[in-house]
Amino acid sequence: MKIKFLLFFLLFISVIYSQNNNLSNCNLQSENKLWKSQFENANSKSKKIELIKTKIISDSIYKRYKPKVVTNHSKIVFNKYVDDNNNDCGCKILFVLIYKKSRFLVLDLNNNPELSKIIRELNGNNINEIDFSFDLEISESLYGENGKCGFVQIVTKNKEIKKVMKKLSLKLT
Numbered sequence: 001m002k003i004k005f006l007l008f009f010l011l012f013i014s015v016i017y018s019q020n021n022n023l024s025n026c027n028l029q030s031e032n033k034l035w036k037s038q039f040e041n042a043n044s045k046s047k048k049i050e051l052i053k054t055k056i057i058s059d060s061i062y063k064r065y066k067p068k069v070v071t072n073h074s075k076i077v078f079n080k081y082v083d084d085n086n087n088d089c090g091c092k093i094l095f096v097l098i099y100k101k102s103r104f105l106v107l108d109l110n111n112n113p114e115l116s117k118i119i120r121e122l123n124g125n126n127i128n129e130i131d132f133s134f135d136l137e138i139s140e141s142l143y144g145e146n147g148k149c150g151f152v153q154i155v156t157k158n159k160e161i162k163k164v165m166k167k168l169s170l171k172l173t
Contacts, residue, residue: 026089028062028081032149035093036134039152046124052095052152053119059092060109091149094139098155099162106146107154114168118161126158 035055042048062081065088081089095107097118107115133139134150143151156162 025085025087026062026083028059028083028089028092031058032093036150039132044124045127045130048130049122049124049127049154052130052154053122055093056095056107056109056119057116062089062092063110093134093149094143094147094151096143096151096153097161098153099157099165104153105165117168118164121161121164122154122156126156126161127154128157129153129155131155 035051039048039051039055042051062083065080065082081092083089097105097107099105105115105118107119109115109119130152132150132152133142136148136150139147139149139151
């Protein structure tokens with residue numbers, strides 16, 4: 001009888017305290033899949049830039065997950081995002097603006113809403129190159145956990161974009 005009770009108790013505890021990694025309540029991963037397909041099939045730089053701008057803005061509704069209680073024994077959660085209902089959404093595609101050889105700016109409107117001014121300025125005339133990878137090994141090797149869902153690098157040498165960045169007084173990397 002004690003063994004049955006113990007087994008029932010363990011089963012009950014495991015059901016109550018198990019983590020639910022169900023992403024079905026959030027659309028981010030399906031949006032990422034659709035967007036990646038559209039992006040890879042885009043035939044012009046201008047079309048790719050418009051897709052990038054739209055995706056950055058639409059992804060701003062997903063906030064980085066911040067556990068309410070963090071202890072030394074808590075599982076560390078990297079690059080996990082939730083929607084307004086705190087549904088687990090997984091990760092976002094990383095968008096990076098490279099403006100010098102080893103200088104870049106992560107285009108994340110959640111961390112820096114003022115970046116919307118730079119994002120609006122992006123067009124086919126001021127972007128020199130667009131590089132991307134949605135391969136897990138490549139993107140994680142370059143950007144670590146933040147690149148888990150892939151990355152898009154936008155390279156600019158345009159002085160006007162750099163002026164906008166200086167006006168915003170951003171902490172540049």
